[in-house]
Amino acid sequence: MSPRRTETGGRIDRLRTIRFTFDGAPYTGHAGDTLASALLANGVTLFGRSFKYHRPRGVLTAGVEEPNALVTVLRGEVREPNIPATMVEIYDGLAAMSQNRFPSLAWDVNAINQLGGKLLSAGFYYKTFMGPVVGPLKGTRFWMFCEHFIRRAAGLGKAGTAPDTARYERMNAFCDVLVVGSGPAGLMAARAAADQGARVILAELEPHFGGSANWSGETIDGMPAADWAARAAGQLEGHDNVRLLPRTTVWGYYDGNTLAAIERVTDHKETPDKGEPRHRYWTIRAKSVVLATGSLERPLVFPGNDRPGVMLAHAAERYANEYGVLPGHRVALFTNNDSAYRAALALKKAGAAVVAIVDARPELSSEMRKLAGETEAEIFSGHAVIATEGGKALSGFKVQRFDMASGALSGDARSIHADCLLMSGGWSPTIHLASQAGAKAEWNEALQAFLPPKPTTRQWIGAGAFTGSFSTAEAIAEGRAAGLSAAGATATPAALPAVGAAPGDPDPAPVFEIKAAGKSFVDFQHDVTADDVRLAHREGFVSVEHLKRYTTLGMATDQGKSSNIPGLAIMAEALGKPIPQVGTTRFRPPFSAVSIGSLAAERFGDLKPERLTPMHDWHVANGATMYSAGLWYRPMIYGHPGETIEQAYVREARATRESAGIVDVSTLGKIAVQGPDAAEFLDRVYTNMFSTLAVGKARYGLMLREDGLAFDDGTTWRLGEQDFLMTTTTANAGKVMQHLEYFLDVIWPELKVHVTSVTDQWAGAAIGGPNARQILAACVSGTAVDNAALPFMGIVHGEIAGVPVMICRLSFSGEMAFEVYSGAGYGTHVWEALIEAGKPFGLVTYGLEALGTLRIEKGHVTGAEIDGRTTGRDLHLDWMLSKKKPFIGSAMMDREGLIAPDRLELVGIVSLDNQPLNGGAHIVEELDEANPHGSLGHITACCYSPALGKYIALALVKGGKARRGTRAYVSDPLRNRFGPVEIVSNHFFDPDGSRMHG
Amino acid sequence: MVERQSPLEPVLHPGSHGNFEHGVEIILSETRPGSILQLAAWPGQEKALMAGIRTVTGLALPDGAGGGVTDGVRSVFGFAPGKFTMVDEAEGLASAFADVVTPSIGTVTDLSHGRTAIRIAGPKAEWVLAKFFAIDFALPAFPIGAGRSTMHHDVFAQIQRTGADQFDIYVFRSFARSFWKALCHASEEVGYEVQ
Amino acid sequence: MLITCPYCGPRDVIEFTYQGDGNRQRPQPASQNLDAWNAYVYDRLNPAGDHNEIWQHSGGCRAHLRVVRNTLTHEISSTAFARGDHNSVARHRAEDKS
């Protein structure tokens, strides 16, 4: 038997023993234990080290708000840092490690920081570490030197670098009523709503439903409350319209009653089932929400209140009643309210000796005196704890007479021997989700707590301790009413389960701090003391946000769940103002920390889908190196063994100009523009005319944005009188589609035009080169492809290898070239047929690099030049700006800034030293390698041109047109490439287009 | 006739997968219809278009947004104001509509190659789909025959419920392989069979 | 945030693309009034409170909606098709909801 395990009691399975390790030492516990309860049962009291002073810390709570007992859970190489031991369910093989200590938890060198004490007061780092203003350590150096050490001393756990092999999943849910919290209020609400036929989700962050019923020791309906809760949950499980989510923390309340929750599906298992996720991220859209989230007990602030062995009263009660663990053998209680007496009694019943009850209030009610009597404790009313004793574990404490009104201590201090001190400073309703939803908390003087406001809509409804109704009987009544109301029903009188509970006044005394010598902690994890709060006050950091930011109060991993109210109270006292005038902070998501894996959910390891062309598998099988272009994959080169990228693309481009080449252009955006007004619409959208385009012909078009800058370009084919096929650049396909839809829907709804994305309908292959026509002629049937049948920009329909195709003669490469479109399902079939037909001609497949090379030689623009900052004129596309009609952008395109003489204009660049040029290199008039300056512009695209036998580039250069024929330099300090160039026209190759016109 | 190539071919592995020891709760298949059309009416011509659909296919579309109907061979559903997706096992449906949907009624756009049709069936179909799409799959909210347009991140999808436990999903062909893989991955938890 | 598309019903904001201030008036296409174009292209009302704005249901029916949404609370008080002639279609969906 473990030293602190009780003989009987608790809801653990004593027949199942579980083995685990903590800091490498083996321990055993029982099924149903948390790591905290199991370690306590083994007599472990030291759980962790605090953030700043590295003080030894025990377990303070039994739940999600735990600030002290943080551990790292190891699964092989995969680490999960900063997990409260109170939230870890033990399983066979669990390996947990303590954190923020070196070399060991018991002996931590950084504990020396405690000696710094007052020197390390709040905000100390803003006042020092600035270093000298001259010399080698001036500027930021000295601070960065100090920072190096500070960063290593700070931080808690260590993040892992080994990839997590677990699965994370997303789940979208819709319901009528979401009930958050499954204490008596939540269970009643879920039941009432379900009985109305509503779709109900009940979420509980603990493994078991029941909340406080699991440890209160009360009776409901004549049975132990825990049994009642288990029965109620079991009944709900049988309803088709109810989904029960245990181990599920609702952490975010977002607009439109969208709530975010994390379900820890397999954290408590040794190994998950096949396909089972570790965490499931629920996004719940609820018509109405019942918030039955309970309340959190507050610590009292007094010297030494952080010593291991000091814990919240209800936590001790939970350890005894729920886990069958005694957190101490000689237990004392320090309280300002009645609720904690029940805890003392629970520990007494579980076998501990209750040695003292210290109550800050001068008078105790007769009920409390009676309860106290049952514990056989010595009673100190009107007293306070002023110090604790012991090293890394509590050995005793001191009490002194305390005057609640003045806060004064008097009389002799008396030492009392104890190994566990329970404290209770009253309760704060867990209003986080309501606050996230926009509710402004209201201070309740009697309960000394911020309560949620009465809801004004059915968005959410509160019940139980969340609303400040701390008794189980109230929770049951409110829960039922809330469930009915959330389901849209009106509450009817009904017999409610009877509760057998200890008496008690819910109102605590307004006592938050005992001022005595020594460090009194407000924020346990961050080591913020009461003196730190007063220092913040002295320095003017009095607004609650300044207090938080200056002292880091409430910024720890528990997000101030236990420290906020005591911190506010101490500031309020310093200011001489009531607490609500100091303010409360608005709570923001998440309620408690959530794994980043769960938030990425199904996208963990799969950030973006892959978009594949119909011929993708052929490319891969035929040696293409694939290039990810946005979501698409496109062949970059089809390299031969031993070839460099440059050798491969030069070979491909050269072969295309010498004979023929073929490239997959399926990724081009394709939009069907159909309807009686389609031509009129295109006239408005493009800068040039489309209404004059004949059926069976295509035309190159330019679009501007409304602000007059170039937007996108492409060819549009007129397939019928009212039927156009628009092509866009690959990158802009989606944007162009939205642009068209916007104008049709919002600006010109009178136009009868439908636009439909047909990018995926068509496989496209562009075949170009001197032999391209012959290759087509060899494989196309049903149409001629000669100049008469298929003139430049003409379109014909025919068949290749039994598949209908649509062929347009247009050229990006500057060669005699054709785009062959077929149904995507036939894409590979047609592609292979073309390649087969091209074999006698030495047809090559080419990729993006050769495509780029061919277009640079021709001086065509792409996204590198249409970069959102260039105009049609900058790109020498003035000829496309129709003067006969207005078009999108026409009114704005002539503003002074867009026609200024020093604008960047498109030019060609030829390397004069026969060395390669680099994309992103700049162009200068005078070379200064040591201090580069005077940029005229930059290279947008570059290549080795097999047609010219030179390294060439396109560039955007200030006043570029006028600089043609002049010398300049590339200046590329990032890659240390400097050298002479000539600025030329962007039309390097075959400027009159004789090749493509044949 | 040349057979159309499916983008799913290399990743479609018939058989049982995932955690199927306790039974298969999902059946995945590619339905490979011959025709997928978009039929779109000009404002005010919706009824005429619906009548045209009835003339050509015999399918009587119910009124209302997202309404649809299926006879097991042909299916049709509304996915946007005045717009319908029409699916037929056979090829060549576009030409059948060419004379019926006249320019005064609306437009016909052939998407037979552009969309891939994936069927998910089984008792956990709603559960698995809910992992992807933020729409309510419960039967009262999404009745049999009805259609929905929605998306999973970058993947746009039209979904028709073709049975109590059966949905047909139409995704862009270029995304189909990625989506299929994701669908299989998400189905592992409940055990799935590919047909 | 949920936006109730008149066709598709309430959908998550992830399905929508924001297209900005719905108060802007595009000048007549042939207008040379640069002030008016400037106001249309660059100036925004940007109120703290109810805002008349355009959204596209790009991940759904792809229709553009005119939405009145409070920029302080994100509460949506009305949605309709930006194309008035589609709003009759919406009736069915609205009835589904009620």
Added chain:
Amino acid sequence: MAQSWLCVGRLLYSLPPSLKWMTIRMAEYSAFSLLKNALTGNKDWRPAWRKPDPKASYDVIVIGGGGHGLSTAYYLAKEHGITNVAVLEKGWLGSGNVGRNTTAVRSNYLLPANTRFYEHSMKLWENLSHDLNYNVMFSQRGCLNLAHTPAQLDDYARRGNAMRHLGVDAELMTTAEIARLVPALDVSATARFPIVGGLMQRRAGTARHDAVAWGYARGADRRGVDIVENCEVTGFLRDGDRITGVTTTRGEIRAKKVAVAVAGSTGRVMRLAGIETMPIESHVLQAFVTESLKPFIDTVLTFGMGHFYMSQSDKGGLVYGGDLDGYNSYAQRGSLPIVDEVMSEMLALFPGLARVRMLRSWGGVCDMSMDGSPIITTGPLPGMYLNCGWCYGGFKATPASGWCFAWTIAKDEPHDLNAAFTLDRFYRGMVIDDKGQGATPRLH
């Protein structure tokens, strides 16, 4: 193990006497003052800034007690000798974006107007702690933009070269160098978006955001500026067209000049002056922090195939963010899809972080201008001066923004550094569009 903060303190005292003298001479915040106060129980610290009631009139009123308003007041006093200045803040000091950003400081812009301005800011940052006698913890740990395709790397090279041609530091890093600098990064070639290199600005880094507001407040206060908190401007006083002061929740206050520096609320405040439309939309931008971790990443990092940036605070939290939510908002309240997006991108770079937990999220309201660049200008009304449109860039701009705005207010004309940041640049087609997105604020 020289890990203790005390050791660091001790190092300070082991400095050569001349340096020590320099440290002590210049101000009341120093290691010595810290020690002295520690010995007296920290009872003698004074408020960092006074809490004066507003006077009836000032030479200059600065509306907005955020980073930019406070730095404006500081530089008005320090550089131009104008000390009869009030900073009016409707809530608590620094409650706007200076208190809710991801703390990155960099000057790695593409277009010269932006690069010059942000580089001026960088130079002020480099001496800011000394200048203010307040440790703003400016840590020049570098900012690395990851590139995922050769074309993107060229694009970054273009930007880096543009910086170098203006005398700003920039360098390209190879994948191997990146892997050494950020060991937890997934640099595998099989990644969905493999890392092919990156653009590094070594002098970039992070600063403690709240300290910047407090440091400027204390610095301005010590030069005589009145910082008035809980004083909301409710209207403008006018003499004809001319702005002559403001009405506030704490009464009327007159001034020769009224400067507006309320990024996030610009639309609201300008409406009080009768200006209904502006080339600005207010959008919410979310940010996130994880629980504290031991040192994990020593630089500021951005992802190239999405919108994601991350650094680690000295306390150990990973501080990160992504794209705007994408719609007009004054709510400081984020939406879920962006949360999912940001976390997904984070894990694409660092798969090992799946089990680390997000602790806190918040939303800031950004003035998104129509070209993604700021506005620092005289006008638009006589007697008024306007500073707004900071988009994502506001925090790192804080010193230069105040410095240039102070110049503009003092001299009634812009400095060369902000001459391009006019309000009429949109009308004239002189936009400064680093992203090339045009008048679509959600895309800047």
